[in-house]
Amino acid sequence: MPIYLDHHATTPVDPRVVDAMLPYFTQKFGNPGSTHVYGEQAREAVEAARETIARAIGAKPSEIVFTSGATESNNLAIRGVAERKRRRGDHLVSVKTEHPAVLDPLAQLAARGYEVTLLDVEPHGSPLAGMVSEEHFAESLRDETCLVSVMLANNEIGAVQPMAAISDDCKQYGVLLHSDATQAVGKLPVDVNELGVDLMSFTAHKLHGPKGVGALYMRRRDPVVRLQPQSIGGGQEQNRRSGTLNVPGIVGFAEAVRLAVESLDTEMARMAALRNRLASELLGALPGAQLVGPELDAEYVDGPLRLPNNLNVMFPGTDGEALMLAMPELAVSSGAACSSKSDEPSHVLQALGLSPDEARSCLRFGLGRYTTSDEIDHAVQLVTAAVSKVGSLMS
Ligand SMILES: Cc1ncc(COP(=O)(O)O)c(C=O)c1O
Incomplete structure (x- = not known):
C-alpha cells in the first residue's frame, strides 16, 4: 500500500480504539433508550x-450532542441556530475558506x-495566508447578526483562526x-x-477513531444555546438530535479523544518536526515550489498558527492530479477529499488569490500518528521525481 500522507481526509483507527469498541457490537449491544440491563449497559457506556x-x-x-459526524454537527449548528434565532436577525457571517459542510x-x-457575509482571508504570500483579518471580521458584525461560523483549523492549508479575538467581538454584539x-x-x-x-x-474519524460519529458542543450557560433540531423523532440527546445512538462508535470516539489528548504535546512536536523536514526538503530540492498557507512555525500567544500535521505546497507548471498519478506509492491529495472528485480547483486555494491553474498545481500533505521519519524521506524522493517528470512533460 502507498505511504499514507492524507490524514486530513481520514485516519486509520487506532487498534486500542477498535478494542474498546468491539464488546459494544456483540455482548453489550443494547439500545441506550431501553430500560432493561442491556439498555443500561449501553447508556452507561455512552x-x-x-x-x-x-x-x-x-x-x-x-x-455534548452526539451526531453522525462533523457534517451533521455543522448542519445542526448553522441551520438550527439560524432557524431558531430568525426573529433576532437573519444575518450570518462566515469565511470563504470554510468546509462545504x-x-x-x-x-x-x-x-x-x-x-x-463570507469574509476574505489574507492572500498567498503573506505570513498569515488564510487568516481572517480581525479588523474585517469586527466590521462584518451587525445588530441583526444571529450566528458567526469560523473554522478553528483549515483542512487544506492548516490555518488556525484567531478564535479568542473573534469571540471577543461576537460577545460585544451578543452574537453566537x-x-x-x-x-x-x-x-x-x-x-x-x-x-x-x-x-x-x-x-471521530480525523483523530484515529471510527467514521460516522461526531459531536456538537452546545454551551448551556452564559449564554444558553438553543436551536431548532434538524432530526426529529425519538427525542434522544435531550430532543436536540433524535435517532438511536451509535454506541460502539461513541465508545470508540471517546477512546480516540482520550488517546489523542494523552499524547498531544509530544505528538504536536513530533508532527511539526516531521512536517518541517518534509517542507524544507521539498522546497530546497525544487526551487520553484512555494509554501501555501500560513508560515510553518509562526505562533499566537496561545498556540501555533498552523496545524502541526499540515503542509500544502504549490509546484508551478505541474498539475496535482498528474503528480499523484506519477507517484502511486504516495497517498496525498490535490484538494479536500470531499471536493477532489469534482474538477473544480479548490475554493480554499482560490480564496488565497491563486489562479485556477495555480490551485491545481498544489498538493496537500497530512501527517498522522503512524507517520515515520522513513516515510517522510521516501515521500520527498517520490514527490521530487514526480515533479521533475510532470513538469518536463507540461513545459
Ligand atoms: C473542516 C471539516 N469539516 C467537516 C468535515 C466533515 O466531517 P465528517 O466527515 O465527519 O462529516 C471535514 C472532513 O472532511 C472537515 O475537514
Whole structure:
C-alpha cells in the first residue's frame, strides 16, 4: 500500500480504539433508550464517553450532542441556530475558506432569504495566508447578526483562526459563535472556554477513531444555546438530535479523544518536526515550489498558527492530479477529499488569490500518528521525481 500522507481526509483507527469498541457490537449491544440491563449497559457506556469527550474540550457532559459526524454537527449548528434565532436577525457571517459542510448550509439559508457575509482571508504570500483579518471580521458584525461560523483549523492549508479575538467581538454584539473544529481536536489543545465558542463541531474519524460519529458542543450557560433540531423523532440527546445512538462508535470516539489528548504535546512536536523536514526538503530540492498557507512555525500567544500535521505546497507548471498519478506509492491529495472528485480547483486555494491553474498545481500533505521519519524521506524522493517528470512533460 502507498505511504499514507492524507490524514486530513481520514485516519486509520487506532487498534486500542477498535478494542474498546468491539464488546459494544456483540455482548453489550443494547439500545441506550431501553430500560432493561442491556439498555443500561449501553447508556452507561455512552454517558462515560460523553464525560471523557466533554472533559477533553473543557465542556460539561450535558453540552455534548452526539451526531453522525462533523457534517451533521455543522448542519445542526448553522441551520438550527439560524432557524431558531430568525426573529433576532437573519444575518450570518462566515469565511470563504470554510468546509462545504458549512458553506452549503449557508448557501441554502441564503436561498431562503437569510443574508450571508463570507469574509476574505489574507492572500498567498503573506505570513498569515488564510487568516481572517480581525479588523474585517469586527466590521462584518451587525445588530441583526444571529450566528458567526469560523473554522478553528483549515483542512487544506492548516490555518488556525484567531478564535479568542473573534469571540471577543461576537460577545460585544451578543452574537453566537460556532466553530468547525474538525481538524483541530486531537491535533491542538482545544478548550471551548479559552476559545470562547458557543457551538463547536468535531468528528471521530480525523483523530484515529471510527467514521460516522461526531459531536456538537452546545454551551448551556452564559449564554444558553438553543436551536431548532434538524432530526426529529425519538427525542434522544435531550430532543436536540433524535435517532438511536451509535454506541460502539461513541465508545470508540471517546477512546480516540482520550488517546489523542494523552499524547498531544509530544505528538504536536513530533508532527511539526516531521512536517518541517518534509517542507524544507521539498522546497530546497525544487526551487520553484512555494509554501501555501500560513508560515510553518509562526505562533499566537496561545498556540501555533498552523496545524502541526499540515503542509500544502504549490509546484508551478505541474498539475496535482498528474503528480499523484506519477507517484502511486504516495497517498496525498490535490484538494479536500470531499471536493477532489469534482474538477473544480479548490475554493480554499482560490480564496488565497491563486489562479485556477495555480490551485491545481498544489498538493496537500497530512501527517498522522503512524507517520515515520522513513516515510517522510521516501515521500520527498517520490514527490521530487514526480515533479521533475510532470513538469518536463507540461513545459
Ligand atoms: C473542516 C471539516 N469539516 C467537516 C468535515 C466533515 O466531517 P465528517 O466527515 O465527519 O462529516 C471535514 C472532513 O472532511 C472537515 O475537514
